[in-house]
Amino acid sequence: MLPIRFFKMPSPHFLLPLHSKFKTQEMDRLRFISFASGSNGNCFFVGNASQGILIDAGIGIRTMKKRLKEIGMDFSDILGVFITHDHFDHIKSVKPLVEKMLVPIYGTKETLSSITQLQQMGEQFQAGQRVISKEEPVIIGDWRVTAFEVSHDGTDNVGYCVEYKDKVFTLATDLGYVCENSARHIAEANYLVLEANYDEEMLANGPYPYMLQERIRSNTGHLSNSDAGRFLADNYSEKLEYIYLCHLSHSNNLPELAYCTVSELLSDKGIIIGKDVELVTLERTSPSKLYVFD
Numbered sequence: 473m474l475p476i477r478f479f480k481m482p483s484p485h486f487l488l489p490l491h492s493k494f495k496t497q498e499m500d501r502l503r504f505i506s507f508a509s510g511s512n513g514n515c516f517f518v519g520n521a522s523q524g525i526l527i528d529a530g531i532g533i534r535t536m537k538k539r540l541k542e543i544g545m546d547f548s549d550i551l552g553v554f555i556t557h558d559h560f561d562h563i564k565s566v567k568p569l570v571e572k573m574l575v576p577i578y579g580t581k582e583t584l585s586s587i588t589q590l591q592q593m594g595e596q597f598q599a600g601q602r603v604i605s606k607e608e609p610v611i612i613g614d615w616r617v618t619a620f621e622v623s624h625d626g627t628d629n630v631g632y633c634v635e636y637k638d639k640v641f642t643l644a645t646d647l648g649y650v651c652e653n654s655a656r657h658i659a660e661a662n663y664l665v666l667e668a669n670y671d672e673e674m675l676a677n678g679p680y681p682y683m684l685q686e687r688i689r690s691n692t693g694h695l696s697n698s699d700a701g702r703f704l705a706d707n708y709s710e711k712l713e714y715i716y717l718c719h720l721s722h723s724n725n726l727p728e729l730a731y732c733t734v735s736e737l738l739s740d741k742g743i744i745i746g747k748d749v750e751l752v753t754l755e756r757t758s759p760s761k762l763y764v765f766d
Contacts, residue, residue: 510756555579557626570600582628622647648691668717669694670724701737
């Protein structure tokens, strides 16, 4: 099946003279920023200086608008929002995005159907949704986006592989373990956002009841710091330039702990942070810096 194509012209304030080759190259560089990453809300921007996509919409619409403005963009520059799954911290603002901002929402048939029920969506959402299938690329603007299966206890959970020019940006969050299919897509990444949700000792000795702890540890729960670190160490590729650790638990993790655990496991395999790859822990409720890749 051929990819579906959707196009959108850049906003006028980003248009440059044709002779400005250097500026055009700067505008075209791949950019990434995390607006928030955690159980209180998840939302990520991937694009360039003139347009792009969001992955998940788990923060308030006003906060989203503010974050976009801070990087010189608004909702008219967003070609679509790609949803990973139907848990509230990933879909909070889907309804106003469709009904007020007229931004199309991309997701699998099962995920969009669940969102329709959870948020009591009407006909406007039916018009604003774009059904995608796992492993079938969607061309949207200059980006080629492929959903792939991940193991979690939401409805038809996916990660996303975003190809732009000769670079690959991959996001895999909310997964109990890295299945073979997820691993295949992660292996292609130049820039990777991967969950490091909890520290085993903090979870075992923390405030969560045993049943919830078991859910988090399960193969349809979340990825621990050591799980993420071991996978990265065992599957490191020289093409990987940045690793972003996402969805850190407020109660069962610390940014410094996630960073050190993953860094040490990579170091054990001779992979040196700052030399072979960059490692960043993403803030739970605050935006990251804006990364502009070469």
